[in-house]
Amino acid sequence: MTGRSAAMQPADDEHQRFAHYLQELADVSSQDEVGLVGRVLRDPDTVMAQSAVVRHLDRRAAQLLTDAGFPDWFEAMVIVTAEWEFLVHRLREWMVLRSITIDDTRGSEDLLAASDWCQRTAARVLTSSAALRLLAERGRTRRVRAAAGLRLAQQRR
Structure with missing residues (x-):
């Protein structure tokens, strides 16, 4: 066989490719992350590719939320996902969460304007009493208000 080995060939089945991409993204080094995300996003099944990448972005953003490297990671991911509006939007919402995590006096209006997700x-995930109180009082859905209220009550214990 010429070119890549059979083991490196993407599966014809999108479910198999999705599982393969998730595993690759979970194992990728920070140096190779941008390249891999770009490669996944070039998959012909754009819905599947974006789904795999958004799972990766959510996992990595949560891991890096308080890390000093978050802004650099964020910028790199915004560049590689620039053609996919949903992915850029998700990254921007992670930046809102980070802003509140780092400085709980910022981002309240952004948080109220943010998506249900x-x-x-x-x-x-937030520990800011001010942000949780805001969501308990003014969150968009009953589910958000209840979850934030529960977290506030747990903090008081």
């Missing part, structure tokens, strides 16, 4: 994630 972002508000649900904020209620789950």
Whole structure:
């Protein structure tokens, strides 16, 4: 066989490729991450590719949320995902969450304007009492308000 080995050939089945991409993205080094994300996004099944990448972005952003390297990672990911509006939007919402995590006096209006996903994630991952109180009082959905209220009650214990 010429070119890549059979083991390196992408599977014809999008479910197999999706699983393969998730594994590759989970194992990728930080130096190779941009290249791999770009390669995944060139898959002909754009919906599947974006789904794999958004899972990766969510996992990595959560890992890096308080890390000093987050801004550089964010910029690199915004560049490689620039053609995919949904992915850039998700990254920007992670930046809102980071801003609140780093300085809980910032980002309240951005948080209220953010998507349901972002508000649900904020209620789950943020420790800022001010942000949780804001979501408990003014979160977009009953689910967000309840989750934020529960987190606030747990903090008081």
